[in-house]
Amino acid sequence: MTLHRPTSAFTLIELMLSIGLGSLILYTAFAGVRTASQAITVSNQLSLENAMLRAGYFQVQNDLDFWTSLDDPNNPSNQKLRGYPNTGPTNSPSGMPFTPMSLICNGANQENPPSAIKAGSPLTYGEIKPRPGPYPSAKDTDPLDPWEKDTGFDPTVSWTPSDPRTWCQVNPAEKSSGSGWGGVTPSIPSVLFGRYAIFSNVSATPALNSWTVTNPTTSTSYSVGYSPPMVIPHLWYPNQIQFFLGALGYQAMCEYLPPNALYAYYMGASGSTSAGGLSLLATMPQWGSWGGFRNSDGGQVTACGIYRETYSTSFGYFNPWAPADPTGEPGIFWRHYMHFDSDYTAFNGGSGVQWGAVGLQDLLAHTAFPQNLLPLEPTNWPGVYTTVGRLVKCDHFVAVAKINRRSSITGSVTQISFLGLGTTLRGARMQRKDPNDTSGGSGWAHWDDDPAAMTTTPGPNPGQGNQPNLDSPTP
Amino acid sequence: MQVITIAPSVPRRSRHQRGTILIIVAGLSALLASMSLVFLARMRSDSEETQVVMQLAQAKIMLAAACNYVQETSRLGWDANFPYYQGAPAHPSAIIPPPQTLPNGSGVLSLSGTILSSPSPATMPAHQETYGWIDVRDGSIGPNVRAPSPATLPYSTYAVWSTALVESNGSGWNRPAWPAIGSVAICPMYVMQRPPYATQLTAVYNPINTTPGNALFGLPYIQYPDPMPVVSNGWPQQATSGTVTGALYDDGQNGATLTDFVHGDPTPRQQTTGKSWFRVYRDGPATFVITCGSGATMGYTSYAEAASVGGPSAAAMFNNDPGFFNSLAANELRIWYRIEWSPSVMEQTYHNLQHGDVGVEHNLMWPANASHTWSVGNRTQTWTKNPVGTIRWVERLVTQPTYY
Incomplete structure (x- = not known):
């Protein structure tokens, strides 16, 4: 019997089926690989997006603590807020938020005697103490009290209310307008409650004025006389207010002065004062360049503190990397000496850089200017922009941190926004080494609380003395 | 005899098919495994990095807590009968027993442990408000409690603090009890x-x-x-x-x-331990070094300090094991700040009755938090209560200070 051996080749049908099945298997395998590859790619991309969001979070936290978006002590090209034009709003050397105090706190603005700091050791650069008692009482204030004659900023003395020199002696009801001197309301005689300019003044020998007030009903005239010389017992407080009005910018002034300070002071009579000697810069709405210091909320012409001054308007710290102002607008220096509508007046359209909705938008655009976290990143990476906008509103100092991340997959934008707590301006200035120190250079100032650090030669390393910072007096 | 194979090709083809499928299944499994591994690795690294984000957030919250603590303790929480009752709280911490609590009717302890007297109104805790870290009455170092009127002695006579060195960090740093200058408050922030x-x-x-x-x-x-x-x-x-x-x-x-x-x-509460803490070192009359921590060391700088300040109960929390403490410390975040407290609070000019050019001059001023303004507007500063002073400035320290 002969048996037929099976056919060793494929039939056409078998071949087609096997090719089809093989293709299906290969397609499935490739699809699996491709899907896996895509999944891994998306996973990596999403992970990268999350990582970038975290990086943005760390960046804003770092900025909240070290202010490097406004001033980088290790990068001289990013120290644009350290300038000090010779004339500011008070016609004296004025600076911006990171101007070394030693540059503007000199000459007439220096401690008395010059370079002296009162409470702490000169080498401590951080030791802050109250003025030693006992203090002169209010009734027997010593006009020769050397502490009253101090001017400028002493970083070693705490502003203690037990010290009479810290008391504001301005009459809070006195108006900077009135009859007798350019008054707009003749029915209000100036200094109705007395001539407070003789209690406190920026000058120990101010030239005050005499004038005549006429009662509009009886036509009776009264003489408001003044006969120098007059001993002015309180000089320190008005000098502090005047100094800070032209020192580091208006928001910096709000930070450096205590929260209960009244921003008013008397001067010798001039075109810059009311009849009673009140500084018009401090008390008259819109008096001065670029809207001046005082806002016009309520038409107030009396002394005010931080709340009234920041209720309808705000001050801010302006990012020097924001687009420069067009010609005719204030520029980075004067921006720190302006107020911007930020409340009920910001509902209006407004005109000019600081008024109405335009002013509010301008304030936010320049204080909260978003900066690219990684300018040189690959184009397929998610973009991250961060900002910490610092401004003061209704006596609240706010630091608005924002992280914007754009997804490179979907293009969607995710924003995280929160109010941060961290270093204040004065703290940021104490972090930075005074470049005008005799040892030269810039960078971070070394500080330690080891007593040895307060008695040895300053240096950047542990064990060396604390280094002077941006708040230190003239070396 | 010849063996006749009936279907000799079938087994060969079947073996080939099984091998192909095995390879494909193995490949797909490898793909799935690699994908899973990638996902897991990514998730783990994301989780680890996010943990740092959370730690930093918690540490920053501790800064707010520490500022509040400094503000409140400028005027609250002290005992007028110090040192008889030892000025509680020495440390606002549950792991520290109430300060030398006695007394069970037997008396109260002095700093040296001597029984002074039987409990009486003169020696029992009497919580009084104080007048700030720098006494607003005379600029002396506070907190000080009320004094007889008229005061014949400096207000610092009535201090709730002492310069006696009664505490050690276990490594040679002897310091006074909180709240004296040079002292430390350790504040673990569990619930x-x-x-x-x-x-x-x-x-x-x-x-x-x-x-x-x-x-x-x-x-x-x-x-x-x-x-x-x-x-x-x-x-x-x-x-x-x-x-x-x-x-x-x-x-x-x-x-x-x-x-x-x-x-x-x-x-x-169990779920709230090991999260975060802060400690306050009073380095000057009104300046403080704040350490903000996110981790499980409860605010102690070292195991030696835990054993020295917290005693056996604190040491037991760390299994009486310095190595265990060190491992906890290595995994926690610590950042340092310096702050200055100020007694100054809100200014009063938020509304003068006649502050404009309206032909009237008036001295009436609505003070902060004036209740009679509530009916006419919400501009009152009721919402900005700060009766315990303010923080004048905050500085994140660039480097770790020697003492904290």
């Missing part, structure tokens, strides 16, 4: 089972009866105490019987059981 002076959240203890015909209908009889302590002390409430007594009010006088109203039950 207590029941904090001191805890009251119930009940909003209305004496609701007006609304059932017509009821004997109590329509009138506020105020039958029951309001508020009521959380601790069940037998006071009557909600139609229950009971008596208002001093039971479980302050067991500090009766053995410090820590189950009373005054002391509360400071036992940590």
